[in-house]
Amino acid sequence: MSGRGAAEVAVVRVRQRDRRRRVLPMLAAVRLLGVRAARRDVVLLGAWFVVVALAVGVAVGGPRLATRVLDEGARETVAAAGRDADLVVTVGGSRADRAMRAIDDLLVDIAAPGLRTVVHEVVVSLTGATTPVLTVARPDASGPGEPVAAPDNLAVGLTLLDSRVPADSLVRVVEGELPREGRVAATDTFRVAVPAAAAEAWDVQVGDVMVLPSRRVAALGEEPPTVAVEVVALVEAVDPDALVWSDDVGVWTAGRGDAMALLAPPQLAGALDAALGGTATTVLRYVPDPARFDDEVAGQVRADLRRLETSAETLLPARIQFGAAVTSALPEALDDFARAARSAAAQMSVPTLGAAGTVALVLVLLARLVVERRRSVLELERARGAAVGTVLLRLGVEALTVTVAAATATLALLAWLLPGTTEPVGLAAVLAAAALAAPAWGSVLARRAWSGSRVPANRRDRARLVRRRAAARVVGEVAAVLVAAAAAVALQRRGLLQTSTASTDPFIGAAPLLVALAAAVLALRLYPWPVLAASVLARRSRGALGVVGASRARRALQPLPLLVLTLAVAVGVGGLLLVSTIRAGQVRASWDLVGADAMVTADDVGLLAARLRDEPGVTEVVAARVVSGARADLGNRDTEVTVLAVDEPYRVTLEGLPGADVNLAALDRLPYGTTVPVPERGDPRPTVQAVVSPWVAERIGSRGLSLWVSGARTELDVVGTTTYAPLGSGRGPFVFLALGTLIADQGALPPTVAWVHGPGAAEAAAAVVGALPPDSADTVGTATATSRAAWLAESRADALVQGVERTLVIGALVAALLAAVGAVATALAGARERGRTLALLRTLGMRPRLGWWLAGVELAPVVLAALVAGGAAGALVVTQLGTAMGLDVLVGGVRTPAIVVDGAALAWVAVGAVALLLVAVAVDALAHRRMRLAEVLRVGETPGG
Known part of the structure; x- marks a missing residue:
């Protein structure tokens, strides 16, 4: 090797050695400073761990929980249909022999992927014509x-x-x-x-x-x-x-x-x-297995069944599909499930989006608080020559460690409690936000500490800059309010359920979250006024506590903590109010559909009604004849009405039913106990007194009102109107008659329904129906007893309803936990400054244990503002937009459930806010326990700060 080449190699080695000498001390410093910072801020890092775990739980567990609820709903729907869910294929004539020869291929030849997945058995029956x-x-x-x-x-x-x-x-x-x-x-x-x-x-x-x-x-x-x-x-x-x-x-x-x-x-x-001449009929019963259903498979089966309505090629072998008749209740059951599933998915998206928004803000809040607590240390490091990359590396290693640990623990817990597939996009977004939030804030702070911030020397330029920032803030706040208003209007007009798509519009689904953000923006604007009024009174108090408390309360409000707490309160209030609305709607639906504590139906319940009146625990029995789809001649037009011929106790029993607080006095004018005789051939039919809905009364022509029931015409004399609409008995409008006055050619029509009231109504109805002899079908027909309590219990046990309620409650609990984390983090963020103020006040003679006063007056206004703004936002969303959220489909009633503002739910939220404040103050008091007055006064900071 030449001398020049050896020299170049030596230079390269020296550079590598110098780089190692610089990098290794930097890594050692990063490790040392990182460990010190982690020990000092262990509470904040613990809160960071909890928030990241909650974020991963919301991003992964939310979709898994929704999927599990919908899957359970699909299986429950098919199981509830029973044998009616089977696909019964009837093949007659010359095809019957071919069907029998194709028995071994029936499962194999199913072309529809959804049906092939769920059908686990084919039962073949052969019924021959009687010979x-x-x-x-x-x-x-x-x-x-x-x-x-x-x-x-x-x-x-x-x-x-x-x-x-x-x-x-x-x-x-x-x-x-x-x-x-x-x-x-x-x-x-x-x-x-x-x-x-x-x-x-x-x-x-x-x-x-x-x-x-x-x-x-x-x-x-x-x-x-x-x-x-x-x-x-x-x-x-x-x-x-x-x-x-x-x-x-x-x-x-x-x-x-x-x-x-x-x-x-x-x-x-x-x-x-074939020898007998081909008179047999082959019945192929395709039996689906409810355990093989889930939400996705149910959608595939629905699509297959739609094609099956026009052609049997998706189900049957080609040699027997011609002329085959397919019957099943499965299409209607899956259609009903699809509507209920969309409603449930939409309902579950509301708390999920609310929790996701709150988690995102808490992540940003904690990242900022972690960096702000280390501001002095970071600025000192920058002054001593530390690079921005060093700060970024240390914060990045710390954030990545916490994020990986929290994500691993949460995913392991979810794999045990809630196994399922993971949405990679949501998980990746959460992990990226959690790992990059603190390093991003730290790098910005470190860069500003080096370069500083330039301020114009001219006073007018500085004032112009202040006005520009204020205008930008106003524009942002107005934009937030307008977007929330647009989302709320879209939700109210279009509804949470979209008829053209299978999923919920994200913009409409985020309307409650946007309304809560708008409420937080308004709270930021309105906050100074009540605090200013309170500070005026506080300054008049004796001693320094009032003046100091008023001063700190006016400066305490920061946007991020208020946004976090407001969103948490809004999610909690909205979720609890929706749960109370669903449960109240189920109670109202039970009264609508059953009509009493128990209901007995038969072709003729007159004898059963008499027996029920003698049963113990029965206070009243109302016998009625219900005719849906009857034709009413208004004199100038015909319309379909529902006729209720009732006996005398009907009006009295209505007074205690939900939704019957309307004008019922007209029902007293009906001629109860009257029996109209059947007129002889050629004689005019008698006129019957009736009470009708206002819609009918307003449209009666000059020729009067007549009713066609069972082929017989009855002239009606309207003696009053009522707005009471028993939609559980049929579609309106309604015509009320006295039982015994509704006649046909063969005489008065017997009652078909008996509404039983009283604490023992359900047991009495079951006992009377169960005691009927086997030959009772010839006299009363097929009798059935329905208990309102049993209907309500079955409705509340529905998988979709329970899943929605569970999701709303979990969302409220997650919001409460996030609010606690945000409040504790906010208290810790201002603990050092309050420590300096407390030390200064102690030199003026203030007792050391009154430090809770500073924390209370600084945190209480923020919590109170969030409670008012979040509670108002949650209540506003439920009361004004709740009717557009598809609750009627989920409740299963005949009308949109009325919104219920449960005072107990609001009281629990208020109690939670007070507890939250007490926890934050207690944490602040613990942070001041080791504070030494001499050190604080000497260096203006707490030890280790």
């Missing part, structure tokens, strides 16, 4: 036996014995041997099994051969075709109520006078049906 038996041949010991005439009315029907299921799990063989699959010709004898009970009723035995008529067309000159069927087994059902028998009713209950079932495996049953 009479022509003759029965019973073999004897010497031969096959001679045919004899069949018993009178003996008929058979074809039933499938599914070969995919083990035979011993379907039936038990009482005698003989089950028929096996195999090819047979139309002229062969078909081997079948019959139920043992039916065989005993019809005196049919194993070995009997029955001759059945066929619908096939016979050739000219030939005898009508027949089919021979041999009974080879007598069987009993392992479970007569099993799903496989549900579409072939009467297989195991057939007795004398009913058709007897012929059970055969698919291939044999198809050949037998």
Whole structure:
């Protein structure tokens, strides 16, 4: 190597050695100063850890919780539908044989991905048209036996014995041997099994051969075709109520006078049906598994079902899809779930967005407080030559350490409590904000400490600069208020639920958060006035406490702490008021839909109403006839109305029901206890007195009002109007009559509803309905009893409702915790300055334990302003915008629930604010415990500061 090259290498090594000498001490200094700062600000860093953990919890746990709620709602919806959720496909005619041959491919051939995911079983049933038996041949010991005439009315029907299921799990063989699959010709004898009970009723035995008529067309000159069927087994059902028998009713209950079932495996049953002329109907029941549903799968299934309405190709094999009829209650159930799910998702987005906004502000607040507490240290380091990069590195390492530790702990806790997928965008945003907030503030402070801030020397220029900053602040505040107003108007007009999209508009969803921000801006503007008024009174007090307290209270307000506390209070108040509104709306919905403590319905409840009046715990029973969709002739137009023919206690019982605080006096004019006789043919029908809705009364023409019910016309004499609208009984407008005056051609129409009132109404209704004899359907029809308490309990147990309430409560608790962190951090941020003031006052004779006074007068106005502004914002959002938040879909009633301002919720928020203030003052007192008066007066700072 040449001398020049060796010299260059030596220079490079020297530079590297100098760089290491500079970097290593810098890293050592960063480590030493970082450890010292962390020990000094351990409380603030602990608060930082808590806030970062909450931020990660909101960003990750919020979407997971919403997803879990919607998934549980989807599964609950399908489970509640029961067997009605099954897709029942009916294939008749010549396609039935093809359907039976395609049994093994039914699950495989489902083309729709959603249906293929949720369908876990296909049950195939075969119901044949009833066929009479022509003759029965019973073999004897010497031969096959001679045919004899069949018993009178003996008929058979074809039933499938599914070969995919083990035979011993379907039936038990009482005698003989089950028929096996195999090819047979139309002229062969078909081997079948019959139920043992039916065989005993019809005196049919194993070995009997029955001759059945066929619908096939016979050739000219030939005898009508027949089919021979041999009974080879007598069987009993392992479970007569099993799903496989549900579409072939009467297989195991057939007795004398009913058709007897012929059970055969698919291939044999198809050949037998073809031989009989193709009269059987194949029923394919696709059974969905509720456990396989979630919100996303429910959406896919809904899309598949829409296509299934026009074509069966997504469900059935091609060879049998033509002419197939598909019926199911699953589409309607999923449509209802979709509307409720959108409402629940929108409701859950409100506290999530509110908590996210509060967390973001707390992160900024803590970052600023951490840096401000170290201002003197950072400025001293800069004066001694420390680089901005050193400050940035130290704060960055500290922030990254806290962020990683908090995020790791929170994600581990969520993986245990709330497993699910993670939204990477939200998590990345939270981690970036948490790791960069403090370094960003520190670098700005360090740079300003070096370069300083230039101020114009000219007084006019300085005044112009002040006016420019004030104008910029005013523009920003006005913009914040206008944006909040625009979001509130959009929410009120368009609603939280968007009909054109499946998700909530973020701008509309953030309306409560924006309103809270606007309230905080107004509080910043209005804060000085009440504080100034209080300071005037404080200056007149004796001693220095009043003057010092008034001075510090006027300077105490800072935008960030007030924004944090205002948002937290608004989220808490809004969440608690929404919970109280939902629960009150469910109570109102229970009264609307049930109408009393219990309701009994039947084709004729007159006898049941009489029995209910004698039951213990029943105070009143109202019998009524409800006719929805009746036609009312107004004289110049027709309209549909709901008719309520009620008996006399109806008006009295209404006075105690929610929502009945309207004009009910007109109902007293109805002729209760009157029975209108049916007029003879050709006689005019009598005029019946009625009370109608104002909408009907205003539109009655000159020819009067008449009503058409059950094909009979009744002339009405309007004796009054009422605005009471029992929407749970039907759509308005309403016509009220006295029970007994609503007549048809066969006489007065009987009551169909009995509303039962009293503490024992539910038990009485269940007992009376349960005591009905089996033959009561011939007299009263199918009777059902509904308890209002049971309906309310079921509504509140709904997965979506519970999920929304849980989210709102969690949002309120998170907001309370964030408010506590913000208040404690604010108290610690001003602790040193208050310490210097307290030390100065002690030299004037003030007692050392009165330091809580300084903290109280400095923090109380901020907490009080946040309580007023946040409480007003939360109450304003709920009272003015709550009706546009889709609560009616979630509550499940017939009307939009009235907004309820729960005084208990507001009281809890006020108590929480007082507790928050006490905690902040206590933390400040703890910060002053180790303060030494001599050191503070000597250096103007607390030790270690």
